[in-house]
Amino acid sequence: RKEVEQDPGPFNVPEGATVAFNCTYSNSASQSFFWYRQDCRKEPKLLMSVYSSGNEDGRFTAQLNRASQYISLLIRDSKLSDSATYLCVVNKGKSTFGDGTTLTVKP
Amino acid sequence: DTEVTQTPKHLVMGMTNKKSLKCEQHMGHRAMYWYKQKAKKPPELMFVYSYEKLSINESVPSRFSPECPNSSLLNLHLHALQPEDSALYLCASSQGAGIGTDTQYFGPGTRLTVL
Numbered sequence: 001r002k003e004v005e006q007d008p009g010p011f012n013v014p015e016g017a018t019v020a021f022n023c024t025y026s027n028s029a030s031q032s033f034f035w036y037r038q039d040c041r042k043e044p045k046l047l048m049s050v051y052s053s054g055n056e057d058g059r060f061t062a063q064l065n066r067a068s069q070y071i072s073l074l075i076r077d078s079k080l081s082d083s084a085t086y087l088c089v090v091n092k093g094k095s096t097f098g099d100g101t102t103l104t105v106k107p
Numbered sequence: 108d109t110e111v112t113q114t115p116k117h118l119v120m121g122m123t124n125k126k127s128l129k130c131e132q133h134m135g136h137r138a139m140y141w142y143k144q145k146a147k148k149p150p151e152l153m154f155v156y157s158y159e160k161l162s163i164n165e166s167v168p169s170r171f172s173p174e175c176p177n178s179s180l181l182n183l184h185l186h187a188l189q190p191e192d193s194a195l196y197l198c199a200s201s202q203g204a205g206i207g208t209d210t211q212y213f214g215p216g217t218r219l220t221v222l
Contacts (some may be wrong), residue, residue: 032144041195097150
């Protein structure tokens with residue numbers, strides 16, 4: 001079993017849709033959690049940190065469920081510019097990346 | 108300003124060449140990282156430097172040799188690479204000691220092709 005597993009995707013959604021990604025992790029002692037966005041042939045960019053209390057940044061909401069060992073990312077009112085690969089990152093001593101979920105938002 | 112710079116942007120080298128990748132950050136971050144990323148795969152950690160000392164080496168072949176001349180600079184020296192080493196090499200930095208709890212900020216990467 002991989003340490004960090006993500007929905008394989010790809011997700012193809014119309015503009016304005018709501019889409020959710022999940023990411024599960026195996027190490028219950030993991031300390032910090034992040035979502036990164038990576039555009040084609042570019043570097044990963046931090047989208048948001050993830051906390052148990054949940055956090056929201058505009059159309060994006062991230063949530064951590066320690067009991068079930070998963071993190072989630074919800075994108076509301078999808079835009080064409082949201083098309084990218086979304087990587088979850090779980091940290092325990094070092095960072096472990098999920099394989100990424102590809103999102104394509106279509107007109 | 109969360110900026111990490113990397114040079115060169117692209118590099119093509121033969122298997123007998125010696126080259127170096129460079130990374131620089133001026134955010135006062137204490138940890139710096141090298142990652143390797145193949146197409147359609149996530150970044151794979153190679154090395155971590157914490158306070159200018161090598162703290163993690165993920166069993167990387169010796170043909171990759173990292174160096175941290177000072178707290179702002181990180182180099183990756185390349186020698187006798189193989190074609191399968193062709194990839195995007197990403198540098199990152201984080202504010203803390205590199206124990207994996209901090210947010211990492213990535214540079215734009217060097218796209219390496221080994222012929």
